[in-house]
Amino acid sequence: MVFTHDTTQALLAAAELVNTLGDPDGLRGVDDLAEFSARFGYTGRLDGDEAELEAVRATRPVLRDLMTRTRDGAAPLVNELLARERATPRLVRHDGQDWHVHAVPDDAPLAVRVLVETAMAVLDVVRADEMDRLGVCADERCGGVVVDLSRNRSKRFCSAACGNRNAVSAFRSRRRLSPPPGA
DSSP, X not given: OOSXXXXXXXXXXXXXXXXXXXXXXXXXXXXXXXXXXXXXXXXXXXXXXXXXXXXXXXXHHHHHHHHHSOHHHHHHHHHHHHHHTTOOOEEEEETTEEEEXXXXXXXXXXXXXXXXXXXXXHHHHHHTTOGGGEEEOSOTTTOOEEXXXXXXXXXXXXXXXXXXXXXXXXXXHHHHHSOOTTO
Protein backbone atom coordinates (compact mmCIF):
# COMPACT_ATOMS: atom_id res chain seq x y z
CA MET A 1 0.00 0.00 0.00
CA VAL A 2 1.44 3.35 -1.04
CA PHE A 3 -0.73 5.54 1.21
CA THR A 4 -3.26 5.06 3.98
CA HIS A 5 -6.82 4.25 3.00
CA ASP A 6 -8.19 7.74 3.65
CA THR A 7 -5.37 9.38 1.71
CA THR A 8 -5.91 7.04 -1.24
CA GLN A 9 -9.67 7.62 -1.19
CA ALA A 10 -9.30 11.40 -1.05
CA LEU A 11 -6.82 11.42 -3.96
CA LEU A 12 -8.99 9.16 -6.11
CA ALA A 13 -12.10 11.18 -5.28
CA ALA A 14 -10.38 14.46 -6.11
CA ALA A 15 -9.05 13.10 -9.41
CA GLU A 16 -12.47 11.84 -10.40
CA LEU A 17 -14.05 15.14 -9.45
CA VAL A 18 -11.44 17.16 -11.37
CA ASN A 19 -11.92 14.91 -14.37
CA THR A 20 -15.60 15.88 -14.59
CA LEU A 21 -14.49 19.32 -15.77
CA GLY A 22 -15.25 19.89 -19.40
CA ASP A 23 -17.91 20.55 -21.91
CA PRO A 24 -20.27 18.92 -21.24
CA ASP A 25 -19.80 19.00 -17.49
CA GLY A 26 -19.36 15.47 -16.14
CA LEU A 27 -20.95 16.43 -12.83
CA ARG A 28 -24.40 16.87 -14.32
CA GLY A 29 -26.59 17.35 -11.30
CA VAL A 30 -27.31 16.77 -7.64
CA ASP A 31 -27.91 13.06 -8.27
CA ASP A 32 -24.38 12.71 -9.67
CA LEU A 33 -23.03 14.56 -6.64
CA ALA A 34 -24.95 12.31 -4.22
CA GLU A 35 -23.62 9.22 -5.99
CA PHE A 36 -20.07 10.61 -5.91
CA SER A 37 -20.21 11.45 -2.20
CA ALA A 38 -21.64 8.03 -1.34
CA ARG A 39 -19.12 6.12 -3.47
CA PHE A 40 -16.17 7.87 -1.88
CA GLY A 41 -17.57 7.71 1.64
CA TYR A 42 -18.06 11.39 2.38
CA THR A 43 -19.98 11.51 5.64
CA GLY A 44 -21.59 14.40 7.42
CA ARG A 45 -23.65 17.20 5.99
CA LEU A 46 -25.09 16.70 2.51
CA ASP A 47 -27.51 19.40 1.37
CA GLY A 48 -28.40 17.79 -1.97
CA ASP A 49 -29.24 21.09 -3.64
CA GLU A 50 -28.00 23.21 -6.55
CA ALA A 51 -25.99 25.50 -4.26
CA GLU A 52 -24.00 22.54 -2.95
CA LEU A 53 -23.50 21.25 -6.50
CA GLU A 54 -22.15 24.64 -7.64
CA ALA A 55 -19.88 24.90 -4.60
CA VAL A 56 -18.39 21.46 -5.29
CA ARG A 57 -18.02 22.28 -8.99
CA ALA A 58 -16.10 25.42 -7.99
CA THR A 59 -13.52 23.31 -6.12
CA ARG A 60 -12.38 21.50 -9.26
CA PRO A 61 -9.90 24.09 -10.59
CA VAL A 62 -8.34 24.41 -7.13
CA LEU A 63 -8.07 20.63 -6.79
CA ARG A 64 -6.55 20.34 -10.27
CA ASP A 65 -4.01 23.03 -9.43
CA LEU A 66 -3.14 21.31 -6.15
CA MET A 67 -2.73 17.88 -7.72
CA THR A 68 -0.56 19.02 -10.63
CA ARG A 69 1.93 21.21 -8.77
CA THR A 70 5.48 20.30 -7.92
CA ARG A 71 6.20 19.22 -4.38
CA ASP A 72 7.52 22.65 -3.41
CA GLY A 73 4.56 24.29 -5.14
CA ALA A 74 1.96 22.05 -3.49
CA ALA A 75 3.11 22.62 0.10
CA PRO A 76 2.15 26.33 0.30
CA LEU A 77 -1.27 25.66 -1.27
CA VAL A 78 -1.91 22.82 1.19
CA ASN A 79 -1.03 25.18 4.05
CA GLU A 80 -3.24 27.92 2.63
CA LEU A 81 -6.26 25.64 2.21
CA LEU A 82 -5.91 24.12 5.67
CA ALA A 83 -5.49 27.54 7.33
CA ARG A 84 -8.37 29.10 5.40
CA GLU A 85 -10.74 26.35 6.49
CA ARG A 86 -9.34 26.24 10.03
CA ALA A 87 -8.60 22.54 9.71
CA THR A 88 -8.13 20.74 13.01
CA PRO A 89 -7.16 17.13 12.32
CA ARG A 90 -8.68 14.48 14.54
CA LEU A 91 -8.85 10.71 14.44
CA VAL A 92 -12.25 9.14 13.88
CA ARG A 93 -13.77 5.72 13.31
CA HIS A 94 -17.10 5.24 11.60
CA ASP A 95 -19.03 3.10 9.13
CA GLY A 96 -16.74 0.10 9.67
CA GLN A 97 -13.58 2.04 8.82
CA ASP A 98 -10.63 1.97 11.17
CA TRP A 99 -9.00 5.12 12.52
CA HIS A 100 -8.57 7.82 9.91
CA VAL A 101 -8.33 11.60 9.82
CA HIS A 102 -11.09 14.18 9.55
CA ALA A 103 -9.99 17.79 9.71
CA VAL A 104 -13.22 19.80 9.59
CA PRO A 105 -16.51 19.34 11.43
CA ASP A 106 -19.04 16.90 9.99
CA ASP A 107 -21.46 19.79 9.46
CA ALA A 108 -18.99 21.66 7.20
CA PRO A 109 -20.25 22.00 3.62
CA LEU A 110 -19.33 19.14 1.30
CA ALA A 111 -17.17 21.43 -0.85
CA VAL A 112 -15.09 22.35 2.22
CA ARG A 113 -14.76 18.71 3.25
CA VAL A 114 -13.61 17.75 -0.25
CA LEU A 115 -11.02 20.56 -0.33
CA VAL A 116 -9.67 19.84 3.14
CA GLU A 117 -9.56 16.06 2.73
CA THR A 118 -7.71 16.50 -0.56
CA ALA A 119 -5.31 18.97 1.05
CA MET A 120 -4.67 16.49 3.87
CA ALA A 121 -4.06 13.74 1.31
CA VAL A 122 -1.64 15.90 -0.67
CA LEU A 123 0.07 16.76 2.63
CA ASP A 124 0.80 13.03 2.98
CA VAL A 125 1.99 12.87 -0.64
CA VAL A 126 4.35 15.82 -0.10
CA ARG A 127 5.69 14.36 3.17
CA ALA A 128 6.36 11.02 1.46
CA ASP A 129 8.04 12.79 -1.49
CA GLU A 130 5.62 11.03 -3.86
CA MET A 131 4.29 13.94 -5.95
CA ASP A 132 5.29 12.02 -9.06
CA ARG A 133 2.30 9.79 -8.32
CA LEU A 134 0.06 12.70 -9.28
CA GLY A 135 0.04 14.09 -12.78
CA VAL A 136 -1.76 14.82 -16.02
CA CYS A 137 -3.10 12.20 -18.42
CA ALA A 138 -0.65 11.23 -21.18
CA ASP A 139 -3.44 11.54 -23.75
CA GLU A 140 -2.71 14.91 -25.37
CA ARG A 141 -6.43 15.48 -26.02
CA CYS A 142 -7.48 14.83 -22.44
CA GLY A 143 -5.70 16.79 -19.70
CA GLY A 144 -7.34 14.78 -16.90
CA VAL A 145 -5.63 14.17 -13.56
CA VAL A 146 -3.94 10.82 -12.90
CA VAL A 147 -3.35 9.23 -9.52
CA ASP A 148 -0.75 6.48 -9.96
CA LEU A 149 -0.97 3.98 -7.14
CA SER A 150 0.72 1.21 -9.12
CA ARG A 151 3.75 -0.52 -7.65
CA ASN A 152 5.91 0.22 -10.70
CA ARG A 153 4.64 3.79 -11.20
CA SER A 154 3.40 3.01 -14.70
CA LYS A 155 -0.07 4.56 -14.80
CA ARG A 156 -0.11 7.18 -17.56
CA PHE A 157 -3.78 7.66 -18.39
CA CYS A 158 -6.67 8.97 -16.31
CA SER A 159 -9.08 6.31 -17.56
CA ALA A 160 -9.31 3.10 -19.51
CA ALA A 161 -10.91 5.09 -22.33
CA CYS A 162 -7.82 7.28 -22.73
CA GLY A 163 -5.49 4.28 -22.45
CA ASN A 164 -7.47 2.29 -25.02
CA ARG A 165 -7.70 5.22 -27.42
CA ASN A 166 -3.92 5.63 -27.33
CA ALA A 167 -3.27 1.88 -27.66
CA VAL A 168 -5.51 1.69 -30.73
CA SER A 169 -3.84 4.74 -32.22
CA ALA A 170 -0.37 3.27 -31.65
CA PHE A 171 -1.47 -0.07 -33.14
CA ARG A 172 -2.85 1.61 -36.25
CA SER A 173 0.29 3.69 -36.62
CA ARG A 174 2.52 0.60 -36.39
CA ARG A 175 0.32 -1.19 -38.90
CA ARG A 176 0.60 1.67 -41.40
CA LEU A 177 4.38 1.70 -41.07
CA SER A 178 4.95 -2.02 -41.62
CA PRO A 179 3.84 -3.83 -44.78
CA PRO A 180 1.41 -6.72 -44.36
CA PRO A 181 2.98 -10.22 -44.37
CA GLY A 182 3.48 -11.61 -47.88
CA ALA A 183 3.38 -8.19 -49.54
